Amino acid sequence: MNEREILTRFKAGTLNRGQATQLLADLAARETVAPAGERVTRPNGTAVGGTADAADVTAPMAPVARAAAPSPGAVSAGEDRIAVVGIAGRYPHAPDLDAFWSNVREGRDTSSAAPVGRPCGSPLHADERGHFLHSAAEFDAAFFGLDEYEAALTDPQERLFVETAWEALEDGGCTGTRLDALTGPHGEPRHVGVFVGVSAADYGLLAAELWAEGHREMPRSGHWSLPGRLAGLLGLRGPGQAVDTADSSALVALHLAVGALRRGECTAALAGGVELLLHPSRGRAGAGEGVGVVLLKPLARALADGDRIHAVVCESWTGHSFAGPPGRDRAATGCALHESRHSAARSVGEAGAATGFAALTRAVLQMRYGTTAPGPDGAGPLPWPRSQDGEGRELPRRAEVEVSGAGVLDAGAVIEEFLPREHNEPGEPGARPAGPAPAWDDTVERDELVLLSAPTPRHLAATAARLADWLSAGYTEADCSSEGVTVDLASVARTLRAGRAALPCRIALTVRDLPGLVAVLEDFVRDPAAATATAATDGPLRFADLRTSRADPLGLGAAPETRDYLSALWRGGRVEQLAQLWLSGVEVDWAALENRPEGKALVVSLPASAFLRRPLWLGYKDRTREKTAERGR
Secondary structure (H helix, E strand, C coil): CCHHHHHHHHHHCCCCHHHHHHHHHHHHHHCCCCCCCCCEECCCCCEECCCCCHHHHCCCCCCCCCCCCCCCCCCCCCCCCEEEEEEEEEECCECCHHHHHHHHHHCCCCCECCCCCCCCCCCCCCCCCEECCCCCCEECCHHHCCCHHHHHCCCHHHHHHHHHHHHHHHHCCCCCHHHHCCCCCCCCCCCEEEEEEECCCHHHHHHHHHHHCCCCCCCCCCCCHHHHHHHHHHCCCCCEEEECECECHHHHHHHHHHHHHHCCCCCEEEEEEEECCCCHHHCCCCEECEEEEEEEEEHHHHHHHCCCCCEEEEEEEEECHHHCCCCCCHHHHCCCEEEEHHHHHHHHCECHHHHHHHHHHHHHHHHHHCEECCCCCCCCCEECCCCECCCCCECCCEEEEEECCCCCCEEEEEEECCCCCCCCCCCCCCCCCCCCCCCCCCCCCCCEEEEEEECCHHHHHHHHHHHHHHHHCCHHHCECCCCCCECCHHHHHHHHHHHCCCCCEEEEEEECCHHHHHHHHHHHHHCHHHHHHHHCCCCCEEEEECCCCCCCCCCHHHCCCHHHHHHHHHHCCCHHHHHHHHHCCCCCCHHHHCCCCCCCCCCCCCCCCCCCCEECCCCHHHHHHHHHHHHHC
């Protein structure tokens, strides 16, 4: 069977998408692929090889073709499932995903009157309701080392995406040395792609109106700066692309990210979508806002890295709606849940480019908690039990997410719960080692080293307060993955050491249990000055501010013997010496030091670092001058 016959049968409905995809993959494996950088046109008019562009996005068929010219890091057939290892988002009346899940589970109406106090004014009439984010005009420029004037000229959508992408990286434990370890085929660190769906350009319209009134300040024009801004701030070296296909933008971005990973163009990828309603010309009843970002890795790499896996992307696709129905058979693919623009609207309204990720996040959370959200009839929430195969083994929950691009481009994905299974074949992603499961004792027999850092002392205190509140709220006993991994002191400490960036303001503390950790954090938050003064002499906490002192004054990081020295200290349990070296600015690869048992996740999901946001808007310099003049008077 050739490709044309496969496509014909797919469009006729005699093959479902999964069957057609597998047949195309098998066919592609037998074909001669184009050399890297060249493109070959197939009989059906699609092009493969070279760099992804609009031709790849608008192909009438299914996932990014696996026959594209492979780079040295390309994923081979049969290993192309993509793991979601980090996830973050902000949605109406939901500053984080815990609040979002609460809204989804209870079927809450998140609509409200237009937000009061936005610098751009109300985008709705007095009698209209929409779904809005809180404090959309605010941003934490200091956290990312940005000048506030520059931040004020940056599209708030771009600022919102940067913050949420950082939260997704932290959720995946990839903001420290583990981010550097994501190397490309030539050894370049931070080989991470950025793909973002965005369609609104309201900030430019507002700036043009101010220009007409005499304000000579204009923000960057164009969506191209969204992936570029994040890559520049974090030193990411993978591909980047902004996508505008209306409501399907975010899922098209996901599709491009999946394809880039399968072709080996990047080692990991951030994909997401963002939408803010800032100009009254787009105001309408039911309008919505939101932002969502996921961190993606090939499944085999995620397992090797010890990542927590939120879900697995089995396939993704794009296609024009006028081409007719794709002929998917949900029963054949095992998708018991279908999320779409209409189901997402109940949580976020008509959220434009963010719609697809609101739907995707709803699906991931319903799989995680084994509960389906209430439907349009209000029934629910309902338990979502796993189905079983013929031998009584549980099968992972599966969901389909699909969003129409309002006549532009449709996009979708099939995602699956990750369940390591005893019956997996040896070497298959997710297979457990033969024999009994390895023993794992989470009892702490010595003081555990907990590290926390931030760009400023105020950020550090706010982050410590957030972690203490989260631990006190009882999340330590919550089931944090489908594997039944719970958050205990060892996993909290391991995640903070190995999965977080080492920023200039640092505390290191040694504790024996979670109540002890909460107590020390609360003491620090209550009076940081007293806590840091005591840290210089006695107590479980040590503090350093590397903004005012030279980091690594002895230059140990440049010595090749340092790594062996740090390993010897770790093996000997010399946590106090390791803490002092880390506080002095020596770079420690904690992930390399950890002795993680096979199958045990290296990191777990913890609250993200705290942002200290403040209003930053067009005309910031003018308002600053006015305040200075007022103080002078």
